[in-house]
Amino acid sequence: MAEPSYGPAGGPIEVVPVVVLSQIFTARPSSIPDIRDFVRRCLAESPLTEEGNREVEGTVFRALLDAAGPTGSIQVAFRIFPEHVEVDVLHSDTALHAAPAATPPPSSAAESAAAVPAAVPGPQEAAAPAGSLLQLPVARAAEPEPAAPVLIGAPGHPASFAEWMSTALRREGLTQEAAARQLGVSVKTVSRWVGGATEPRMRDLRRIQEVFGEVPLP
Numbered sequence: 001m002a003e004p005s006y007g008p009a010g011g012p013i014e015v016v017p018v019v020v021l022s023q024i025f026t027a028r029p030s031s032i033p034d035i036r037d038f039v040r041r042c043l044a045e046s047p048l049t050e051e052g053n054r055e056v057e058g059t060v061f062r063a064l065l066d067a068a069g070p071t072g073s074i075q076v077a078f079r080i081f082p083e084h085v086e087v088d089v090l091h092s093d094t095a096l097h098a099a100p101a102a103t104p105p106p107s108s109a110a111e112s113a114a115a116v117p118a119a120v121p122g123p124q125e126a127a128a129p130a131g132s133l134l135q136l137p138v139a140r141a142a143e144p145e146p147a148a149p150v151l152i153g154a155p156g157h158p159a160s161f162a163e164w165m166s167t168a169l170r171r172e173g174l175t176q177e178a179a180a181r182q183l184g185v186s187v188k189t190v191s192r193w194v195g196g197a198t199e200p201r202m203r204d205l206r207r208i209q210e211v212f213g214e215v216p217l218p
Contacts, residue, residue, distance in 0.1 A: 068202035162196035
């Protein structure tokens with residue numbers, strides 16, 4: 001609970017306790033399970049309801065897809081207040097060498113945050129600076145619910161991204177050349193995905209979702 005204090009002029013100053021949790025991940029789909037675990041650990045300390053926590057998880061994932069660049073790292077930071085939670089998702093072109101312990105999120109003129117009220121979560125639209133921090137609402141009442149992700153390797157789901165990609169191409173009646181044009185990648189890239197030689201970058205997942213209507217997650 002906030003403790004009242006008083007400034008030099010005698011006016012009350014509200015001191016609000018806040019827990020800051022932050023971690024950096026490589027901007028690759030293989031990092032998603034670790035990001036998911038980190039988000040859930042953070043939300044275990046939050047004042048939100050179970051439904052609110054699920055909305056935050058969805059918001060963080062959408063922010064990851066928007067923030068991801070072709071390389072580098074992604075920082076996910078939580079600021080947990082007594083009555084609400086703030087989430088920052090920041091992409092950096094700098095490759096991750098060592099994940100630091102929990103630290104406060106970086107401050108810069110480009111920063112913005114997605115506030116998640118505990119009691120009445122609602123839309124909080126704001127423009128996000130290109131290539132930096134993403135600000136997304138927890139609830140998007142005017143938009144349809146995003147398609148459920150395909151959990152690669154889970155029971156009833158494809159065993160690998162290559163298997164999912166092959167099935168998606170057949171389902172949509174697309175050749176590798178046509179898929180490459182729609183996804184904005186080379187035919188060689190699609191061929192390597194289908195053959196299992198490589199998997200998409202984090203940034204590619206958003207375009208894959210737009211083209212195929214679902215997003216494959218590790």
